Amino acid sequence: MEYNDRETVSECNPEGPTEDTNEPEKLQLHWHRCKNVKHKFSEVKISNADYLMDVSKWRSNVTAYFEKIHHSLGEIQAVVSRLREDLSFGQPFDQWRLFNQTLYYFSSTEQTWNEAQNLCTVMNATLVVIDSDGEQEYIRRYRNCVYWIGLHCPTEGTWHWVDGSDYTANVKFWASDQHNGTAGDCAVVSDDGSWQYRPCSSEHFPICEKTAA
Template identity: 40%
Template structure:
């Protein structure tokens, strides 16, 4: 029994020495000066110095991008704002101009109404009649003798024209370029006693006879005609001439 206990004690001591030696070998530094973790020793400087630099550079890039995008957005907003101000100014100008035009039209309208109140509307002349001042005139397209010409006027409830002014004579002459026209003047009742068909006083009225007219040539010229150049001539009443009818407008 004692021998076995001694043997066991020696083996236990020997095992203890072996275990201590192994722990001391593990605690000894690497003879070649290398780290136990080769990867950690190789990348530590990169992680410490390079990665922060990259982080800073990336931050700068991101910040620059944000600034550029903000600037573009601000420019896009600013341009429409300028366009809006320009359009608003133009619209305001147009409204002002239209207001002035409306005001002017109102003034003209009031003036026209006032004028119409003072001067009653003029009656329009019938078709194929020409208006001058307060009369309407019909210029025939065919020729007839004096008596038939007066009858044609009577059928239209009027008479052959009576010329009362130089202005009326000029107006009529403008429409008589195609030939001579009968007018409402004759001395067929009594030679030398010229009378207007509507009873207008011949003595006090204007006269536009051609020189040396009326001359009653051959004692047969009793009816007055208007020549193309605006003067009067006495002619035989059976001659065929154009004619002019006149009536109040």
């Protein structure tokens, strides 16, 4: 809404146009004119405040809407990830399975630990190195078998991961009284999901792993 400044000033100017009107009537006329102008400016001010309020509400609604979409996408991605994992459990042995950006190969052939590591090497992989609770839980879900993992004991009481990871700083899931080991022992994930040591010359199923391309 626009107003002509000159008209506004003229309307409110006590020294405005002189007509053949007595002084009280002139003053009353100008007073009403000024009051009317003041009312008009108040309307403009209120209208502008309402506009700013509407913009603020619109902005809040849009922000809340996009936050809701982002949250929903996160939930969908989590569901898809769980479905992929569940589908992988229905796959036969001797196939690569994806979990957490890593590929796992569950062999159907029982082998010695050295043979198992050689099998993995041929496929540009290593025996699995378990370095997190999540990975341990993933492997445990296959606890119907005993599997070799990439942990061996070249000297008594000293364990080494095949990829050079720090054994001392890494997570461990040994069964009770099963962490010492003697020279020539290698580690397995047993059918109850715990780690145990067995002679490296014994035969068990290998689990190979490599980073997903």
